[in-house]
Amino acid sequence: MENIDWKNLPFGYMKTDYNVRCYYRDGAWGELEVSSSEQISLHIAATSLHYGQEVFEGMKAYRGKDGQIRLFRCRDNAQRLINSGSYIQMVAPPVELFVEAVKKAVRLNERFVPPYESGATLYVRPLLIGSGAEVGVKPSKEYQFIVFVTPVGPYFKTGFTPVDVMITHDSDRAAPLGTGHIKAGGNYAASLLASSKAQQMGYATCLYLDAKEKKYIDECGPANFFGIKNNTYVTPDSKSILPSITNRSLMTLAEDLGMTVERRQVELPELETFDEAGACGTAAVITPIKKIFDPLSGKTYDYGIEAGPVSTKLYDLLRAIQYGDATDKHQWVEFVE
Numbered sequence: 038m039e040n041i042d043w044k045n046l047p048f049g050y051m052k053t054d055y056n057v058r059c060y061y062r063d064g065a066w067g068e069l070e071v072s073s074s075e076q077i078s079l080h081i082a083a084t085s086l087h088y089g090q091e092v093f094e095g096m097k098a099y100r101g102k103d104g105q106i107r108l109f110r111c112r113d114n115a116q117r118l119i120n121s122g123s124y125i126q127m128v129a130p131p132v133e134l135f136v137e138a139v140k141k142a143v144r145l146n147e148r149f150v151p152p153y154e155s156g157a158t159l160y161v162r163p164l165l166i167g168s169g170a171e172v173g174v175k176p177s178k179e180y181q182f183i184v185f186v187t188p189v190g191p192y193f194k195t196g197f198t199p200v201d202v203m204i205t206h207d208s209d210r211a212a213p214l215g216t217g218h219i220k221a222g223g224n225y226a227a228s229l230l231a232s233s234k235a236q237q238m239g240y241a242t243c244l245y246l247d248a249k250e251k252k253y254i255d256e257c258g259p260a261n262f263f264g265i266k267n268n269t270y271v272t273p274d275s276k277s278i279l280p281s282i283t284n285r286s287l288m289t290l291a292e293d294l295g296m297t298v299e300r301r302q303v304e305l306p307e308l309e310t311f312d313e314a315g316a317c318g319t320a321a322v323i324t325p326i327k328k329i330f331d332p333l334s335g336k337t338y339d340y341g342i343e344a345g346p347v348s349t350k351l352y353d354l355l356r357a358i359q360y361g362d363a364t365d366k367h368q369w370v371e372f373v374e
């Protein structure tokens with residue numbers, strides 16, 4: 038295994054040995070290709086550069102106590118890439134091709150999969166770009182699908198320690214009937230200003246409200262939001278948030294624990310009523326929220342400096358499944374042989 042200071046890894050890019058690529062041309066996907074280059078060659082008129090035809094995914098590979106490498110719900114990532122692509126008129130790889138490419142990229146970079154209990158994981162980044170030349174606004178006829186990997190530490194520096202977040206009132210990451218529900222690069226461009234403003238003010242990230250009425254909670258930076266009260270897991274239902282695979286898993290685990298799960302609109306004042314709040318996603322796992330600051334009202338919603346008992350239980354359960362320490366009764370895990 039690579040000699041890396043796994044415990045102090047940031048969430049960032051590190052060069053690994055190989056990436057996997059596949060090209061869609063003349064109406065068909067080609068064979069998977071392996072590359073050791075970090076560069077791509079792209080036409081100057083590629084639709085990804087001009088019209089934002091770019092979608093991506095984010096997932097992780099986990100090394101268990103048994104040394105085996107596991108992927109978590111990778112077929113759901115494959116399906117989400119298909120959904121993302123189809124919304125902006127792109128051709129995405131079929132599920133099997135996606136899974137094969139991900140496994141190949143992980144296997145080829147096996148020495149970068151962090152050891153069990155090191156606090157680090159191998160982040161897997163599949164991306165799909167329109168690579169054909171068009172000058173009029175229309176979809177590309179050619180696509181490049183690339184999977185690269187990079188070992189990472191926790192997304193929020195603190196890991197499972199609660200963070201402060203700030204509500205954003207003056208910008209939206211996506212329009213009400215726009216692209217918020219897909220993982221398109223443009224959404225992230227639109228989020229950069231709000232998150233850098235929040236960070237400049239000392240917050241880990243921003244909490245978005247719905248774009249239409251600014252009345253309901255949407256999501257939390259690059260993660261979904263949940264609140265806990267009265268043995269109930271509450272998470273926003275909104276057409277402009279990314280359907281998080283982590284959140285979907287937590288809803289199932291909460292039900293397994295005998296909790297009630299409510300996926301519905303969450304009005305801003307309801308923040309007052311939660312005993313615990315958190316952000317969840319592949320990168321964030323569960324990041325508990327300590328405080329939510331609303332700059333418009335000046336109000337702060339406080340959930341305490343320690344992670345709450347329900348968030349902790351859900352976090353432990355999810356991680357135990359991802360690392361192979363708990364029974365995978367929902368069959369979420371796939372091995373990289």
Ligand SMILES: Cc1ncc(COP(=O)(O)O)c(C=O)c1O
Nearest residue numbers: 259260261279281282283318319
């Ligand atoms: C905007 C946004 N919301 C939520 C999530 C969490 O989704 P998942 O749990 O599938 O990683 C992500 C990360 O992919 C994201 O970028």
